[in-house]
Amino acid sequence: MGSVWTRYDSKALDQVHDNILKTVEESAYRSGRAVRFKRDQTELANGKHVIHSIECESMYRKDVNNDSPILLMHGYGAGSLLFANNLAGLAHETGRKVIAVDWLGFGASSRPKFKGKQVDDTVEWFLDTFDEWRATKNLEKFDMIAHSMGGYLGAFYCLGKGKGRVDNLVLASPVGVPHAPAEMKTSSNTLKILRKLWNWGVTPNHLVRGAGPYGHRLVEKAVNARFGDVDEERLGLSGGDLQTRTNVVDYLFHITAAPGSGEHALSKLLAPGAYAKKPLCEELPKLEGVNLLFVYGDRDWMDASAGERLAFSSLQHLPTAEVITVPGSHHVYLDHPEVFDKQVSTFFKENSCEKDSTRVNNRIRGYINSFYQVRHPRNHVCCLSS
Template identity: 35%
Template structure:
């Protein structure tokens, strides 16, 4: 019998230019106005929505019967700014042996936040030798959102690289990089790779590049509507529209969330929707990096394959969904470059069935299996 809390309207994400304007205005916004107005009351407290979501996990805010525990931390990187982190400790965790554990670091993509890995946390915390760190990049999620002042590529990358480096150091994860496994999605993967290239080639033993963005330029022309290109160049994003919608912002987000989380039980669906609304409507900050790295139509301005990937000392696995709108050829070319220049087999490519760009949500079971396998053989 079908679970009554699960709907059959799940849709994978599509290329960001694939939704015509006429379809946008005909879209379904299922959240009621009353619910949207109620969510608006908490617009200045996205941590509430994050807490409500994480509280659905068996080990937050209190340990579960297996002894697993977790906490949300503000890791201050200077006097004003901080990185929001959700850290999960295994059963029988011994704080005095912190540096002897292996550390899985999860990094979200453009516009995202640590809560989008909600369906992965519980399943991948099976090994008592691992600690999981899921972070919001500076200017995203529930991390602080300083005014974005970067004016060129170097300043954009320093914005993210320097803050990540500070977090890594404050967590003492720079001391034994051979214990670090980094899993980064989309633009987060691009930032982790360039961080390694430019600042710290040995910051991890391995990076899993999950549907990475900006790896190579489009191999075939993609139609970009004029209105879309104009908005893109002016840094006007869907997040801008959510903020401008006031009390109707949550209802606007429901057009997206009702499809993206449709296969989940109702309580999880609702919590993820409110979490998404909470971070989408927060002050614009890190999101303004997009136009520096991608041209309208999500075409790479500074392709990762031209940035010196062979300088990375870590192993790499490039993961794509079978129906991904990211081009798997990027990972194949990147691996070829790395392996040829380093005379090794340290980089490889993997395709995951029944998934698109958001592999961790499109095929939760296979994504979790992938992580568990990587942790097991680490």
Template identity: 30%
Template sequence: MRKLAWGVALPTVILAGFVGLLQLLPSPASPEALADAEARMLSVVKSPLRHQMVQAGSYQLHTVIIGDGSKPPLVMLHGHGGGLAVFAQNFDALAEGYTIYAVELLGWGRSDRPVFEGQTGAEAQAWWVESLEAWRQEMELDQFTLLGHSMGGFVAGSYALAYPEHVAHLILADPGGMSRDVHPKNGIYYNLPPQRIVRLAGPLGPALVSFGREMEVERSPYAEGTLTDYYYQISAAPASGEIAFRKLLGVTEWALPLLAEVEALPMPVTLIWGEGDELVSPENGVRAKELIRTSELIIIPDAAHSPYSETPQAFHDAILNSPFRIR
């Protein structure tokens, strides 16, 4: 029995010691490094853009604006672990038809990162929806096209249900919450959460952020290491958004599945899915299209969970050629 106990304890002690050692080493993460990584991502954008820290209630949301307001507004929301610069490859093409407002959700990117103190999925949902509504009021936007990817798709759909009068066209790209069930491997991964592992890894953290993003990294047009550095800096920043997300996504199911409510969406909805998405199956899109009154489903071949970066041209075409596009 003593040998068995020692056999379990020794690896635990060694692992704890190794993690402790990593914590003593200098980390390459900092607010300045995040701003630099973001700037390198945005260097591919040819259109003039401006940054704005928008007061949204008690917090500030980092926003990039492209255009002078003469074209219909398009509000873009990134997914879990991302920031507005993930859409860098899309800005120029979409700016042909829209004034772009790319927003970093509360608790992510360079937006404020307050400690989320809620205990339920409903509180997490409201945290993002109400901060986005406060942002809208500050920006004085009445109606707009709202695009959300993955977790941002969940927030976009939730916002459209809460404030339908402000959403003229809803675009959901590989959105979260389009099924009640969650594959346990995904539920466990997001409940660790991955950001905590990256922080614990200290200087080894940058090597971990490519996990699950292989296609996106492989097809990246940015200088080598730019994309992974950007994701790393976001992940290594103080914990905030991922804490709220854990209240929405359990190990085996969503606390508030969006699929249960999509029938109530009154505006036209464009669903975009990567055919090879293993995180959020395209079958969820098929079910959603059957439920949403006015909708279209575009499945993009040769794309996985992030078609905006894996197949950007097809992603642009899906948006700009939509019969629901506001002109």
């Protein structure tokens, strides 16, 4: 199934999944972290939708004290395959099954017509199918790592349908935490046009699809601009050769050029400037019984101070509320996967399900220079070098 004009091809998307997972598997084996991947297309009960996921388990390590999986939830415009190296790293670090899931309307999941009109029904559009997928997979308890828009949705899941199911929640560079500034000035005609396009629901995907046979080249230029000085090993997708970068470009092209669906949620959830219409600073204080970790990159365009303010004020009732800054940009899990995986794994191990364990409340951890970890006492904020 595909499109002659856009060059989107679902079979090609399947092939690039297999190519990248095979490459990461081989790389993990060579580094002594043997893992096994498994792709799954789960048909939901209504027979209309399929949710795609990638599972990963270590071949030699298993945590006998914790058999609940770790779920990875991607952000806007991304997909589960971008977590390939994190899947392997987390499976090795924790000895637990790790599952990366494509939200409905994204990645290799079904792409039905988007029906959301307001914030609440847009959130439900994603979470209804996600929870149905969870039930179909018989997942009662799990930990969650959710990035960007996925973090926004993941937070609402823990507040609603998933209440009591998630013990540990990691929000990686989450969108939608702070309030929008009191006054957002639009000073140029260009910005006014962009604001209108945003409100009309126009997305970058429209540009790629509209470019037809030239869409692939647009994605390639975007990848080179984003990762031009980054070798393929640090892309988190291993390989170290031209074919690896080609696979990454092909993957991003096919999930961008695929029929429009979940992408249209952006303007329903966020106002221009990427400020949430229903900000998490008002919602997360309602969270109960969850260990929470915010992770930001030291070159992140998301406002880490918003997470810090929240952790030190409205979230002190939680067992644990932490904020850490690690080397990287907004896609912090992709820039330095080994650092990200190590920190998240440590958080999970420190906040295991043992109710009698001692937990340290509201800490900020950071990296200085060569990723040396420094912990700071409660209610102490420090500046971290990059």
